[in-house]
Amino acid sequence: MEESATKKPHVVIVGSGFGGLEAAKKLAGEPVQVTVVDRTNYHLFQPLLYQVAAAELSPADIAAPVRAILSKWRNMEVILAEVKAVDVEARRIQLADGAIDYDFLILATGSRHSYFGHPEWETLAPGLKSLEDAVEIRRRIFMAFEYAERTTDEAARRAAMTFVIIGGGPTGVEMAGAIAEIAHHTLARDFRHIDPSQARIIVIEGSPRLLSSFPEDLSASAMKQLVGLGVEVRTGVHATNLTDAGLFVGDEFIACRVKIWAAGNNASFVGQTLGVPVDQVGRVLVNDDLTIPGHPEVQVIGDLANFTHQTGKPLPGVSPVAMQQGRHAARNILGIIDGRKPERFWYWDKGSMATIGRNKAVADLRFAHFSGLPAWLIWLLIHVLFLVGFRNRIAVLFQWAWAYLTFNKGARLITRNFQAETRPPT
C-alpha cells in the first residue's frame, strides 16, 4: 500500500446486506476511507421479508436507509449504483455508470433465487429476496382471494384458492404458515362468496423432510406444526413443470394460481467477474481467510462466498455467517494495514431457527432443541434484538402485538404499478 503513508487506504464494500453492513460498521472511524456501494438505498432485514409478503409488516418496517445508518462517521461514503464487474488486476469496480478504484475490496453482493435452469419460471413463481419480491407476492396472494370471490367458475375458484410453495426450507415454511394464518384468520369474515379458510396451502419439498438443514426432531416438529395449521406437506417430490394454470409434481397436475418459489439460490453474477474459481451456484471459492487466490486485498463474504475450510461443506447462507465474515474481513484489512497477514476465519455457530406461525416455531440452539411456543418466544426475542439499530423496532413490535392480539393484518394493501403502466422510469 504505497499510498497509505500519504492517504488513507480506500476500502470499497459492495453490498449493504448483513455482511457488508457489519464490515462497514467495523471500519467506522478507523484509518481507512470506506465507500459502500449498493443498488438499493436501504439495508434490508431479510429474515422478516416473509412478513411483508404476508402483509403483516410494511416495507419501511424492515428496511433502514444505509446513508442514515452510516452518516455519523465521516470516513464513510455511500453510493447508490449498480456494479457490473470487478477488475482485480486494475483494482477497479465497473459500475453501470462509472467506475471506482479500491485498495481493498469486500464483495458481499449476496444471492438471488435460482430456478434450476428454468428462468422462465420466475414470472410464474416469484421468489422472496427483495422488497419488490415481497410486495409482488403479497399482491398475488390477496388478488387470488379477490378473484375467487368474483369468479363463477368453480374450478377457477378452487385454483385461485390453492397456494403452492416450492421449497420446504425456512422461507417456504414461514410463507406456508403465514398464508395459512391469512386464510384462516385474517380474511375469515371479509368475503361473501368464498370461505377463505377452505384455501389449500401445499408445500413441495424435494428432500425427505422439511428444514433439511435442521436436526431431524425439529424437522418432524415443524411438519407437525404446519399440518396443524392445515398445510399439506409433500416431501421427496419435485415440481417438474410450472404453467400459468398450475404445476406438475411428477405426473400429477395441481391447478393453482399462486406459486411461490423458495427452492434454491444462485450467487450474484459479480463473483464470476473476479476470474477465480466459483462453485456450481456461482459462489466464490474463498481461502480460509476469506481472500481470493492471488489477491489478499479482495475478500468475499456472505451468500456470495463458498467457505469450506471449517466443516468440509460450504457454510450455510444465513445472516450470522455473513455478519461474522463481515467483521472478520474488516479486521483482516486493518491487520494488513498494520503489517500483519490476513487471519483464518472461524464461524461460531450459535444455532438456527425457523418460525411457522403464532406460537409456532423450531429453534436449534446447539445445546438444546425447542419447538412450539418456547421456540417462538426465542425467535421473537432474537429478532427484536437484531432489529436494534432500526428506528422501527418499537413500531414493528407494536405491529406484531396488534396483529397478534387481533389477527388483523393492517398492511393488506394491493398496490398496482401505475408507473409501469403509464410512466417510463426517469
Add this chain to the structure above:
Amino acid sequence: MEESATKKPHVVIVGSGFGGLEAAKKLAGEPVQVTVVDRTNYHLFQPLLYQVAAAELSPADIAAPVRAILSKWRNMEVILAEVKAVDVEARRIQLADGAIDYDFLILATGSRHSYFGHPEWETLAPGLKSLEDAVEIRRRIFMAFEYAERTTDEAARRAAMTFVIIGGGPTGVEMAGAIAEIAHHTLARDFRHIDPSQARIIVIEGSPRLLSSFPEDLSASAMKQLVGLGVEVRTGVHATNLTDAGLFVGDEFIACRVKIWAAGNNASFVGQTLGVPVDQVGRVLVNDDLTIPGHPEVQVIGDLANFTHQTGKPLPGVSPVAMQQGRHAARNILGIIDGRKPERFWYWDKGSMATIGRNKAVADLRFAHFSGLPAWLIWLLIHVLFLVGFRNRIAVLFQWAWAYLTFNKGARLITRNFQAETRPPT
C-alpha cells in the same frame, strides 16, 4: 321499486374514497343490499398522501382495507373491479370484466390531476392522487439527491437539486414544505459531495396568491411561513412548457430534474358516461338533492359532482364535502324506500386548513383564522381524529412523534419496479 317487497333494494356505491365510504357506513345494517366497487382494495386517507411522498409515512399508514372496514355488516359486499361505464337506462354498471345491476347508484369516482391539455406532461411532472403517485414522487425526490451526490457536472447537480412544484394550493404548499424539511434537516448530514440544504424549492402559482381558496390573511401567512423555510414562491405566473431538463415559466427556463404537479384536477371519466351534462373538468351537474336529471335513483357525490345550488359556485373538492354528500345520498335512498322524496343537500362548511411543516400551518375555522403553531396543532388534532377507525392511528402518531423529535424520515426507501422490468402482471 317493485322488488323491494320481496328482496332488499340493491345499492351500488362506486368508489371507496371519503364520500363512498361514508355512504356505505350510513347504509350499514339498513334494509338494503350494498355493493361497494373500487379498483383498489383500500380506502386512502388522501390528506396525508404528501407525507408518503415525503417518506414520513408508509403507504400502509394511510390506507385501510375496505373489506376490513365493512366486513362486520352482512349487508355489505365489496368488489375489486374497474368501472368502465354506467348504463342509467338499464340500471347497470359495466365493469372491465362483467357488469352489476343496481336499484340505486351512488357514484363517487373522484378526480385525477389534469394537465390542461398536455397529457404528455404527466410523465414529466407526476401529480399526487394515489399511493403509486406518492411512491413515485418519493423515488424521484430521493433519487435526485443521489444523482446530485454522484455527478461531476455542476449544472446537472444544480438541476438535480432544484425542485419545482406547479400549483400553490394546499397540496403544492404541503409538498414544498415537506421537501424543504427533507433538504434542510432529514438529509443534512447524509451526503459527502453535496449540501442538501442548498436545494432550491420553487412553487409556481398562476393566481396572485398561494392558497387562493383561503382568506387573504392566511394566504399571506402561508407565503411567509414557506419563505421562512427557504422556499421560493412565484405567484401570477404559469408553467408554459415542461421538458425533461426543466420547465419554462413564460420566457424563463428553470433547469430542474424533479417537477411535481399540483395544479388542477379532472373529474373521473365515469361521470361522462351517465349521459347528463358535465362541466369543463368533467364534473356532473347534479340537482340540489345530488341526483341527476331524470334519474332519482342515481346520485353523484364528492369530487365528481358539481353542486352549485348553495353558493352559486361549485363546492370545493375537499373531503368534508364528499363525506357530507355521502351521508346525504345514503339518507336520500333510505327516504325513497320509505316513500319520501330525495331531500335538498346543504353543505356545512366548518373551515379549511393546510399544513406547511413542523409548527407551520394555516387554519380557517370560519369564526377565526389561525397561523403557525396554533394552526399546526389544530391540523394535527383534526387529522388524528379523522384517522379514527384506522388501526394505524397510534402507529402514525408514533411515527410523527419520532419524526418530530429526531427529524429522521424512516420510511426513506427508494423502491424499484423489478416487476415492471422483469415480470408481466398476472
